[in-house]
Amino acid sequence: MSTVNVRPMTDDEYPQWLRALSERFAREQVEAGTWAPEGALEAALAKNQNFLPQGLATPGMLILVATDQTGSPVGRAWVGLDHPAGKADCAFLYDIEIEPAQRGRGFGRALLEAVEQATREAGAPALELNVFAPNRTAVALYGSAGYTVTTQQMRKDLAS
Template identity: 65%
Template sequence: MTTVTVRAMTQDEYDDWQRDIAEAYAEEQVAAGRWSQDGAVQRARDENAELLPQGLRTPRMLVLRGVDASGEPVGRAWVGLDHPRGAPDVAFLYDIEILEPRRGNGFGRALLAAVEDVVRQAGVPALELNVFGPNHPAIALYDSAGYEVTTQQMRKAL
């Protein structure tokens, strides 16, 4: 069985992650048709800065590095212990990612389980997340891990 533990990101890891997550989030928003390409990365950076005004020291935000049994990085995760829309007793998983060379080896499931453990230890009994429709591998992972659809947005190009 694949094992992953989590620790707080270092400042250097955080700086790299901020660049990477802004680019990835902007790309997802553009692909979903929610944002135009022009200015999308800056918009993503601005949104993240609002959510993490104190960076790594933002209260009730967990910015984590997933590591394997030997201590080598396998991924990262970002969890808010308070739900962004105020749902009581529900944390929110803003981001979870396995590094490209480590994918396909069970690290996603193991990192998700480690994140759930940290949230549970923080006293929050539920975890919610958003996943874009075309991300079929993530949808399958969350489904197999017991997550249920609570809302669903749909669109048709006319």
């Protein structure tokens, strides 16, 4: 299995990560039918700004970079130690990603384990996340790592 080291994200890395994160979030919301394409990026940027008003210095947030054995970044993760829905004793994994060129090499599982350890060390006894159903790779990863479905939203397009 691959291993990763995690470290806090730097101020130099933050703006590019936030932009890419917001672009991906907007795209996922549009694909899920939650948001219209028009204004989706602006909505994603605003939502992320609300969660990270002080950027990397926002209290209760872990924003981590995963590096391989050579020290090269292979992925990133964002955890809120306070659950956005106010659930007691439960952190929330807002985002986890592996660089596209590094996928399929075990880094995702290694990063998830490192995130769980960092979350435990920060005092949170549980970690929750959201995953969109079409992301079958992520669904399989989380299931094999012991995550269980706690809620499920379903949708049917009625236009046709």
